Amino acid sequence: MSLKYALYTGCTARESTPELLKSTLAVAKKLDIELVLLDEASCCGASHLQDFDDFLSLVLNARNICYAEMLELPMITICNTCQLNTALTKKRLDENPELKERVNEKLGEVGLEYKGSVSVRHFLYALIEDYGLDNLRKKVVKPLSQFNIAPFYGCHNIRPSELHHFTNSTKESAYNPTSLDELIEALEGNSVDYEHKNKCCGFHVDLQAPKTANRLSGNALVDAIDNDADMMVTPCPLCHLNLDVKQHAASREVGRDINLPVLHLPQLIGLALGCTPEEVGIQHNVTEVNIV
Amino acid sequence: MEKQKVTINVFRFNAETDYLPHYDKFEIEVSKEEVVLDVLNRIKWEYDGSFTYRRSCRHGICGSCAIKVNGRSTLACKERMIDMIELFGTELTFDPVSKNRAVKDMVVDKSDFWKKHDSIIPYLVADIDEHPESENIVPPNEAEQIDEADYCIQCGCCYYACPVVNEANEDYLGPAALVKAYRFNADVRDGAKKERLKIVDKLGKGVWDCVKCYECTEACPKELDPMSKITKLHNQLFQEEVVQKNVASRHAVGFKKSIEKHGILDEGMLVAYSEGCAVFKHIPEALAMWKKGKIVMPWEMPKSKKLDEIKKLIKISSTAKF
The missing domain is CATH 3.10.20.30 (Beta-grasp domain)
Known part of the structure; x- marks a missing residue:
């Protein structure tokens, strides 16, 4: 099996979560997945540029997809919000020829054309749908059987479900998601069932409403701890910033001592595949990961 | 079965x-x-x-x-x-x-739901001739701008699914009231657009407190996609030049500024631009991140390849002003 993707890293993986890019590349290497980095890509607008200038955001996101189309490779993302904005752009353009034409008019000025010829999926679903959990299970050399691991799905991978179903063959339910749980089980970890696993971390109001963000993150962390989690795992670096980097602030807001290691999805996979903690960038995690 | x-x-x-x-x-x-x-x-x-x-x-x-x-x-x-x-x-x-x-x-007490609904001027404000000679006809393309927001039945499914309202900030207007605000703001006959926008622009209760979780879109039994209406209200705030200059609006605009400069986002610059002088409150967090190798220094800031192409696209595709 030889899998090859165009990787849209997003911005955080190149700045505040270097461990995400590092661990993604390490996992790909272990699984013989070839990744071509889309270095031409710009920021997706993180669902904030859209609030200011929706059309500009469509043009920039379509441009990013153009570079995967030129490589003729399926595009993968490693951030839920990149996934939302890229896939939503694709859906809107693919379903609306008039809008697609308006966007292509602009792209034409720089010699590009959005065709709609490649898929846009998060790495999590590409792994499940293309590589397969059974194959992944065979590659596990350090089973995570001694750990209770709380999956934190992050909003933009599972909602809106209409977009999720447009993008993925994995028909995940927004109310009862299972993919991340199944992946944890494939790594022989024990997945923790808790109410907040598909809830919001509040990242998008971090600046203007930190109390809201800290409260939502805190509620999720506390819920995981109360259900005996030893650690949490998330496929989204923005969730990770709130749950890991800002864990102190969340702890203060909800009035509970919280000390829960939070791993990026590829960090967890990497460890189970036999990468060293250093190779998956554990040294960059703010909340100490003392269990590996 | x-x-x-x-x-x-x-x-x-x-x-x-x-x-x-x-x-x-x-x-x-x-x-x-x-x-x-x-x-x-x-x-x-x-x-x-x-x-x-x-x-x-x-x-x-x-x-x-x-x-x-x-x-x-x-x-x-x-x-x-x-x-x-x-x-x-x-x-x-x-x-x-x-x-x-x-x-x-x-049975629940919906009084907070209705109070918020009432606060956004949930009716058409228009000088209408009491004895018109003919009907006031809205052409189909103008009616379509309402984007089915008038199909809302006020069931509250979105409001009680919203984590901001229910877990964090009870002052937040919530998706249903915001959909209603959009419904009248998108109505070409209405004359209270700016007044309504001033209400939804308020920090602590309006559109800027939405966490973009899409719970409302998922919950709506009429499939009205409340989240997309909230985005459109954001867009109207800039189009109608009602938007206040504050941390939230600068944050949205800051993305464009950063993409213009680097292609990818300059996280540090975005926070500094959004916060202004208040950026100092982020210093302890920034220090903790710096110790863990999570801060890229301005002189090391990576740039997208073909940045000129991005700059040109921004120049020719921009539709909003701040």
Whole structure:
């Protein structure tokens, strides 16, 4: 099996979560997945540029997809919000020829054309749908059987479900998601069932409403701890910033001592595949990961 | 499936007599035609006459029968039991849309919902001739701008699914009121657009407090995608030049500035631009991140390849001003 993707890293993986890019590349290497980095890509607008200038955001996101189309490779993302904005752009353009034409008019000025010829999926679903959990299970050399691991799905991978179903063959339910749980089980970890696993971390109001963000993150962390989690795992670096980097602030807001290691999805996979903690960038995690 | 046996745990509470709520368990055989409301009716008619819930039209129009099934906002007259079983299995829990607001069983106090609804000028403001010579016709393309927001039935499914309203900030207007604000703002006959925008621009209660989780879009039984209406209100704030210059609006605009400069986002610059002088409050957090190698220094800031192309596209594709 030889899998090859165009990787849209997003911005955080190149700045505040270097461990995400590092661990993604390490996992790909272990699984013989070839990744071509889309270095031409710009920021997706993180669902904030859209609030200011929706059309500009469509043009920039379509441009990013153009570079995967030129490589003729399926595009993968490693951030839920990149996934939302890229896939939503694709859906809107693919379903609306008039809008697609308006966007292509602009792209034409720089010699590009959005065709709609490649898929846009998060790495999590590409792994499940293309590589397969059974194959992944065979590659596990350090089973995570001694750990209770709380999956934190992050909003933009599972909602809106209409977009999720447009993008993925994995028909995940927004109310009862299972993919991340199944992946944890494939790594022989024990997945923790808790109410907040598909809830919001509040990242998008971090600046203007930190109390809201800290409260939502805190509620999720506390819920995981109360259900005996030893650690949490998330496929989204923005969730990770709130749950890991800002864990102190969340702890203060909800009035509970919280000390829960939070791993990026590829960090967890990497460890189970036999990468060293250093190779998956554990040294960059703010909340100490003392269990590996 | 012809018939299926289900166990339903039903939230029971009477604010007048009970200190705490409890759950009653019912084993019921449901058929494939039955919707959730049919089961609510059967619980009342066949098992316990004191069971209380709101219902009226049974056709997805009155908006009174919303409850939560296994935590999912559900318009009881619209959702089939077999779909709930497919989603959650044969052990189901019926709760009111908001346990905190429970009055009796499934009935909740919706006063905060309606108060917020009333606060956004939820009616058409227009000088209309009392004795017009002909009808006031809105052409189809202008009516379409409302984007079906007028189909909202005020059931509250989105409002009680919103984590901001229910877990963090009870002052937030919430998706239903914002959809209503959009409905009238998108109406070409209306003359109170700016007034409404000033209300939804307020930090602490308006559009800037939305966390973009899409719970409302997922919950809406009329499939109105409230999240997209909230985005359109944001867009109107800039188009109508109502938007206040503050941390939230600068944050949205800052993305464009950063992409213009680097292609990818300059996280540090974005926070500094958004916060202004208040950026200093982020220093402890920034230090913790710096120690862990999570801060890229300005002189090391990576740039997208073909940045000139991005700059040109921004120049020719921009549609908004700040």
